[in-house]
Amino acid sequence: MERLGKQRSAPLRLGILLRHLLPPAGFTPFPTSAQVAPVTCPTQFRYTLDNDVLTPEQRRFYEDNGYLIIKNLVADEDIERFREEFVKICRKEVKVLGITIMKDITIVKSEADENNVSKLQDFIYSEELFRYCTLPQILKYVECFTGPDIMAMHTMLINKPPDTGKKTSRHPLHQDLHYFPFRPADRVVCAWTAMQKVDRTNGCLVVLPGTHKGCLKEHKYPDWEGGVNKMYHGIHDYDESLPRVHLPMEKGDTVFFHPLIIHGSGRNRTEGFRKAISCHYASSDCYYIDVKGTTQEILEKEVGDIVRRRFNMAGSSVDLKDTSIIRCRLVKGEKKNL
Ligand SMILES: O=C(O)CCC(=O)C(=O)O
Numbered sequence: 001m002e003r004l005g006k007q008r009s010a011p012l013r014l015g016i017l018l019r020h021l022l023p024p025a026g027f028t029p030f031p032t033s034a035q036v037a038p039v040t041c042p043t044q045f046r047y048t049l050d051n052d053v054l055t056p057e058q059r060r061f062y063e064d065n066g067y068l069i070i071k072n073l074v075a076d077e078d079i080e081r082f083r084e085e086f087v088k089i090c091r092k093e094v095k096v097l098g099i100t101i102m103k104d105i106t107i108v109k110s111e112a113d114e115n116n117v118s119k120l121q122d123f124i125y126s127e128e129l130f131r132y133c134t135l136p137q138i139l140k141y142v143e144c145f146t147g148p149d150i151m152a153m154h155t156m157l158i159n160k161p162p163d164t165g166k167k168t169s170r171h172p173l174h175q176d177l178h179y180f181p182f183r184p185a186d187r188v189v190c191a192w193t194a195m196q197k198v199d200r201t202n203g204c205l206v207v208l209p210g211t212h213k214g215c216l217k218e219h220k221y222p223d224w225e226g227g228v229n230k231m232y233h234g235i236h237d238y239d240e241s242l243p244r245v246h247l248p249m250e251k252g253d254t255v256f257f258h259p260l261i262i263h264g265s266g267r268n269r270t271e272g273f274r275k276a277i278s279c280h281y282a283s284s285d286c287y288y289i290d291v292k293g294t295t296q297e298i299l300e301k302e303v304g305d306i307v308r309r310r311f312n313m314a315g316s317s318v319d320l321k322d323t324s325i326i327r328c329r330l331v332k333g334e335k336k337n338l
Contacts, residue, residue: 001287002287002288002321003284003285003286003287003288004151004153004182004282004283004284004285004286004287004288004327005149005151005284005285005329045059045063046063046186047062047063047066047145047186047212047258048062048063048144048145049143049144049145049147051143051144053140053141053143053144054068054141054144059144062145062256062258064209064210065207065209065210065212066207066209066210066211066212066213066257066258066260066261067207067209067212067247067255067256067257067258067261067263068141068255068256068257069247069249069253069254069255070141070253070254070255070256071250071252071253072250072252072253073137073138073141073193073252073253073254074132074135074137074138074193074252074254075252076251076252078131078132078135079193079195079251079252079277081128081131082128082129082131082132082157082195082277083195083275085126085128085129086114086120086129086157086159086275087113087114089101089120089123089126089129090112090113090114090116090117091112091113091114092112094126096123096125096126096129097125098122098124098125098326099120099121099122099123099125099126100119100120100121100122101117101119101120101121102117102118102119102120102121102229102230103116103117103118104118104161104168104169104229105168105227105228105229105230106161106164106166106168106226106227107161114159114273115161115273117159118158118159118160118161118229119156119157119158119159120156120157120159121154121155121156122154122155122326123155123156123157124152124155124326124327124328125326129155129157129277130152130155130328132155132193132277132279133152133155133279133281133328133330134330138191138193138254138279139330141191141254141256142189142191142256142281145186145187145188145189145256145258145281146187146188146189146281146282146283147187147283147285149283149284149285149329150281150282150283150284150329150330151281151282151283151284151286151327151328151329151330152279152280152281152327152328152329152330153180153182153188153280153281153282153324153327154179154180154279154280154324154327155278155279155280156277156278156279157275157276157277157278158274158275158276158277158278159273159274159275160202160203160265160268160273160274160275160276161268161273162268162269162270162271162272162273163267163268163269165226166225166226166227167224167225167226167267168224168226168227168228168229169203169267169268170203170224170264170265170266170267171203171232171264171265172222172224172228172232172233172234172235172264173206173208173234173235173238173262173263173264174219174232174233174234174235174262174263174264175211175216175217175219175235175259175260175261175262175263176190176259176263176280177216177259177260178216178219178233178295178296178299179231179299180259180280180282180324181288181289181290181291181296181300181319181320181321181324182282182286182287182288182289182321182324183286183287183289184286185216185258185259185260186258187282187283187285187286188258188259188280188281188282188283188286189256189257189258189259189280189281189282190256190257190259190278190279190280190281191254191255191256191278191279191281192205192254192255192256192257192276192277192278193252193253193254193276193277193278194249194250194251194252194253194254194276195251195275195276195277196251196274196275197248197249197250197251198247198248198249198274198276199246199248200246200248200266201268201269201270202268202269202270202272202274203265203266203267203268203269203274204246204247204248204249204265204266204274205246205247205249205255205263205264205265206244206245206246206247206263206264206265206266207244207245207247207257207261207262207263208238208242208243208244208245208261208262208263209243209245209261210242211238211242211260211261211262212257212258212259212260212261213260214260215260216260216295216296217235217237217238217262217295218235218236218237218295219233219234219235219295219298219299220233220234220236220298221233221234222234222236231302231303233298233299234264235262238262242262246266259280284329288321289321290319290321291319291320296320299320300318300319300320303318303320303323304317304318307322307323
């Protein structure tokens with residue numbers, strides 16, 4: 001079994017190539033206040049670990065609903081620094097290794113600026129943006145779900161554009177686990193921080209509470225008339241009668257959510273871009289799985305096609321796990337390169 005925290009034992013060509021392109025991911029020490037112990041009563045608590053960070057009410061809420069909002073967790077000053085760095089990256093004033101810069105399908109402008117980028121993905125080699133993943137007040141909560149040995153597995157700065165009327169700014173209902181070739185899901189968590197006030201007018205997150213207790217569903221592209229953004233797979237057969245909860249949040253508020261919770265975000269009906277920054281964390285005891293023969297195989301194929309094109313690797317096979325090497329271990333006290 002290949003653990004996330006271990007050096008990859010048999011890296012395929014993509015891994016080797018990316019390691020040549022990228023510096024080794026350094027560690028970032030962080031203070032952890034939580035005393036985490038294994039769950040002692042699995043029937044009572046399955047999704048959270050014993051510590052003194054969450055109140056009993058917060059713990060119960062996450063167990064039952066699969067998400068938890070912590071108000072005012074990230075300072076305005078940090079958010080402004082992330083925003084400035086985002087602009088520099090979009091304008092190509094700063095180059096970041098390994099990053100993916102995405103556009104909404106309706107954005108036709110070609111100049112490189114912050115108004116033609118819908119998402120930055122995998123920014124761990126941006127020292128400034130990666131600071132988000134290491135903020136002690138975020139990690140304090142992350143540890144409640146992953147335990148103390150934490151990996152930052154996937155990072156995004158989402159810049160949801162104003163909708164052009166084609167409704168492409170929507171993010172279809174999905175489960176994040178669909179994108180991840182590692183388990184167990186219960187030791188994975190996303191931190192998503194609003195970089196401004198978000199509500200239904202600019203497309204806040206919407207969740208289906210309690211769906212983290214279900215299993216991973218089949219995902220495919222929604223058949224939306226106006227088109228769908230690349231990799232925005234959605235679930236077709238969710239129970240439409242399940243209640244949806246919109247999550248309006250203020251700047252700096254952070255929601256932690258389970259990778260199986262069904263969620264998405266609505267149209268941005270405002271003139272401005274709606275920004276959020278997020279990181280998916282996992283316990284370094286999580287292990288990779290082979291997605292062949294599972295519902296995730298369609299994703300592996302699509303990601304493989306993208307990677308082969310991007311790195312001129314026609315004919316090579318690409319495993320989904322090879323695409324998750326842009327990750328970093330956050331270790332207390334000692335340096336761990338991967
Ligand atoms: O920020 C959003 O609009 C949705 C983000 C999301 O659900 C995702 O990227 O998986």
